[in-house]
Amino acid sequence: xxxxxxxxxxxxxxxxxxxxxxxxxxxxxxxxxxxxxxxxxxxxxxxxxxxxxxxxxxxxxxxxxxxxxxxxxxxxxxxxxxxxxxxxxxxxxxxxxxxxxxxxxxxxxxxxxxxxxxxxx
Amino acid sequence: xxxxxxxxxxxxxxxxxxxxxxxxxxxxxxxxxxxxxxxxxxxxxxxxxxxxxxxxxxxxxxxxxxxxxxxxxxxxxxxxxxxxxxxxxxxxxxxxxxxxxxxxxxxx
Numbered sequence: 001x002x003x004x005x006x007x008x009x010x011x012x013x014x015x016x017x018x019x020x021x022x023x024x025x026x027x028x029x030x031x032x033x034x035x036x037x038x039x040x041x042x043x044x045x046x047x048x049x050x051x052x053x054x055x056x057x058x059x060x061x062x063x064x065x066x067x068x069x070x071x072x073x074x075x076x077x078x079x080x081x082x083x084x085x086x087x088x089x090x091x092x093x094x095x096x097x098x099x100x101x102x103x104x105x106x107x108x109x110x111x112x113x114x115x116x117x118x119x120x121x
Numbered sequence: 122x123x124x125x126x127x128x129x130x131x132x133x134x135x136x137x138x139x140x141x142x143x144x145x146x147x148x149x150x151x152x153x154x155x156x157x158x159x160x161x162x163x164x165x166x167x168x169x170x171x172x173x174x175x176x177x178x179x180x181x182x183x184x185x186x187x188x189x190x191x192x193x194x195x196x197x198x199x200x201x202x203x204x205x206x207x208x209x210x211x212x213x214x215x216x217x218x219x220x221x222x223x224x225x226x227x228x229x
Contacts, residue, residue, distance in 0.1 A: 033216070045157075045165065045208055045221040052216075059217030062122075095164060099215075104170060106212025106219045107155050111164030 002026040002110045004096045009115030016086050020115055022079040022096030030054075030074040033099040036081050038092035039114070046092075049081065050099065064090075086119045093117075123147055123211050127222035134227055138199050142225045144192040144209035153213035156185055156194045159224075160205045168207075169194060204229060 008020040020036070035050035049060045049070040058070050069082040079096050093114035101109030124147040134140050144154070152172035157165035167176045169185035172192060182197040196203055209222040 044223045045159075045210075047219055047221070050217065057216065061218065101167060102170065102176075104212070106153070106210075106215030107167065107170050108157075108165070108210075109167050109176075113164065 004112035006096050006112045006115035009117050011118045012086055013121050014119055017084045020081040020094055024077045029077040034079045035097045035099055036094055037097050038094045040092040088119050091119045123220055125209055125220050125222035127225050131226045134199055136199050140196050142194040142207055144222050146190045146211055149189045150211040150213035152188045154192050155210045157208045158205045
């Protein structure tokens with residue numbers, strides 16, 4: 001059974017930093033692109049960043065470029081999101097997702113339950 | 122960036138009704154369009170991919186259509202378990218990214 005379990009969320013002041021982790025199990029982690037998707041309270045879904053299987057390619061939504069860094073450790077079946085210079089508008093539930101559902105890149109079948117990040121003074 | 126626009130934002134409907142949700146892309150995404158259902162407190166669930174193919178376990182009352190920039194999700198006869206938020210998502214310019222619509226909420 002595929003499982004994605006996020007951790008590391010919490011309350012942080014504007015300008016602060018936080019690092020999210022995602023522990024993956026039930027599939028060959030090193031074979032899949034992985035992404036972070038966020039959802040602000042009461043709002044829709046927003047893709048944040050993704051990373052290729054070997055970590056050689058990384059992409060970000062414009063609003064987080066230069067502030068967030070996605071990474072992975074295939075030996076630990078783990079995905080990470082380092083978030084710096086956090087803003088109030090970054091407040092959201094951040095979910096780890098596995099790309100490549102049904103062999104279709106960009107389609108998502110598996111999501112974690114998410115980690116809540118609250119940026120507030 | 123491809124912008125996805127869904128309409129309406131909220132749809133008040135009754136069980137048994139036929140409903141059509143719309144999704145428009147700011148530029149062509151071919152048929153690389155997916156629909157997801159999300160219920161409160163749960164992650165989204167894939168319902169439709171390739172604009173019209175139902176994912177595993179999705180009832181036949183759900184159907185998707187469209188190509189290019191205009192897409193629809195139709196529910197032929199609403200059941201109580203269908204009340205949720207539906208998101209469309211384009212994956213035509215993946216990598217690097219994919220984008221979601223803002224969602225349509227089906228409410229009683």
